[in-house]
Structure formats: C-alpha cells, structure tokens
Amino acid sequence: GAGVSQSPSNKVTEKGKDVELRCDPISGHTALYWYRQSLGQGLEFLIYFQGNSAPDKSGLPSDRFSAERTGGSVSTLTIQRTQQEDSAVYLCASSPNNSPLHFGNGTRLTVT
C-alpha cells in the first residue's frame, strides 16, 4: 500500500518568508510525528499527534514553528519568518499505536 507521503520534496525559500510542509500519513495510523534531520544532529523531535488528543509540542524549537493535523489524517508543519538555521530535512512519520514508525521521504528545506 501507499506509504507516508510528504510534499513538497524540496523547498527553497528566502529568509523571512513563511513555509508550509505537508504530510499524508498511512491510512489508519493514529500517531503522526514530525522530526527534523540535520547533518551531524541526527533526528530532532518536533511534534507528536495521537488520535484526537492534544499534540505534544515539546520539541518545537521556537514559536515560529507550528503544526496541525486535520481530521486525524493530513498534517501541515508551518514555519513562519524562516531563518537560515531552519534549513534541514523535515521528516514526517506515522504509526499504529505503540509500533515502529513509518517515515516519509522528507522535505528538504533550504532558506537562502
């Protein structure tokens, strides 16, 4: 079946602009995660959604970052007033309850 889908695959934006990254999880997966992958930094947790519960936002690095998940399915990660240090690969993953994560291909964000 279809895996986790992320769009766009690449995004180049100017410093100060807002960006939206989209994630379509695997159908039926109740948990959805956003991670940031930077060279030498590994995978940095950003935010976690589980069903209809309030999201765990403890990993968001600043208030410029926000995410929502509509109808328990598609999620959008928004970065406002982008900075060069936001450049990274943003990974989305989904899973059934208490199971290993299934990752998307990621969105490579470059802030110029």
Place this chain on the structure above:
Amino acid sequence: AQRVTQPEKLLSVFKGAPVELKCNYSYSGSPELFWYVQYSRQRLQLLLRHISRESIKGFTADLNKGETSFHLKKPFAQEEDSAMYYCALWASGGSYIPTFGRGTSLIVHP
C-alpha cells in the same frame, strides 16, 4: 530523561570485515530499542527491534541492560550495507515519542 548516544559519526570498513555500530542509552525504565537505516536516496526504515530478536540482512543487535547498550553487528560487511544507521529508544509505558541518536554513517569499501 531518555538519551541515545552513538559515539561514531563515521565508520569505514572493507568488504568482508566485521562491523559493529555502537549505541548506548540512558533510561531508568524498561526501554524498547530499535535500529533504523537510511540508504542513499531512500527513506528512513526500520532495520530491527530488540524484542524481535531476529537477524535482518545479516545484522543482529542484543540489548545489554547491564551496559545499557544495543550495538548493531554484522560479521561480514557488504558494499550494499553502506548507509546511515540510527539507534532509537522507545520508553515502554511512557512517552510514545522515540528518541534517536545522531546516527552513524557506515561506508563499506570494495
């Protein structure tokens, strides 16, 4: 707090040599440990988990609670094993947010 340490950023070996990618963790409870792999131009995918106690692509990993380690081993490395490897910890019974190490890049030379 839970923490995963992968001390090696880069591991370079020749084909046929044994390989061990180190992973140490800190967590006071009962953890679940995983290894994920990312081949060039592919998505991050699960390689193995400690509760399965299985061998995948010749790789094994044993959870050593005394040493708080979950090292990934393969007796004879192949060129196709070249990839980025991430160790991850899942706090069983706690937060369902896996903590990942920084990753080790494995390069297997012909």
